[in-house]
Amino acid sequence: MRYLIYLLPLMFFITACGGGSSEQEQQAESTATEAQSSADQSSDVRTIEITGVDQMKFVVEGEAEGITIGDPVAGGMPLLETITASPGEEIRIVLTTESDLPASAMAHNFVLMTMEADVQAFVNAASKARDNEYIPSDMSDQIIAHTDLAAGGETVEVTFTAPEETGEYEFICSFPGHYAAGMKGILKVE
Structure with missing residues (x-):
């Protein structure tokens, strides 16, 4: 308690002296500039916001x-x-899950498969890859890009470059049962 009497005036003195230096201010300005630069670079990336819902579907706000x-x-x-997408186009997928169910019962991811992928074999293997967020590690050669799992209220994202080869590439949710329920779509590169 006796030390508290000496500690309080010392704390007041330290805070009253400004607490921050011009070096700290320069560092804060530098960080803000880097963040703005990063935002400027990502403005060339097309962003598509997707919602994963309890009906095991990918939905969007509208057209x-x-x-x-x-x-x-x-x-x-x-x-x-x-x-x-155009060949080589950069795309950012932002996936938000809307669900009140626990993560063990309902979570979603976005997995873009290669054109040659055996999607059904991938989905079967994914159901056994719970410890790896339903992404079978021995089948990574069949994936172009994927997000982590997002439980209710969570958002995940991935940025990827569309393949140069034109054609149709399937995207899915690899959480067990979701692909079979229709949680899939097509990335058409043309």
Whole structure:
């Protein structure tokens, strides 16, 4: 207690002297500049916001350039069917899961498969890869890009470059049962 009497004035003195130096201010400005530079670089990346819902579907807010939508699913949000991209185009997928269920019962990811992938074999192997977020490590050669799993209220993202080869590339959710329920779509590179 006796030390507290000496400690309080010392703390007041340290804080009253400004606490920050011009070096710290320069570092803060540098960090802000780097963040802005990063934001400027990512502005060339097309971002597609997707929602994973309890009905085991990918949905979007509505129509947007470069996507094809289907009938409304959850809360009137339309089903995401197709994403169209140019060869070599950079795309960012931002996936948010809307669910009140526990993560062990309902979580979603976005997995973009290669054109040659055996999607059904991948899905079968994924169901046994719980410890690796349902991504079978021995089949990584069949994946172009993927997100982590997102439970209810969580958001994950991945940025990738569309393949140079034109064609159709399937994207799926690899959480058990979701692909079979229709949680899939096509990236059409043309």
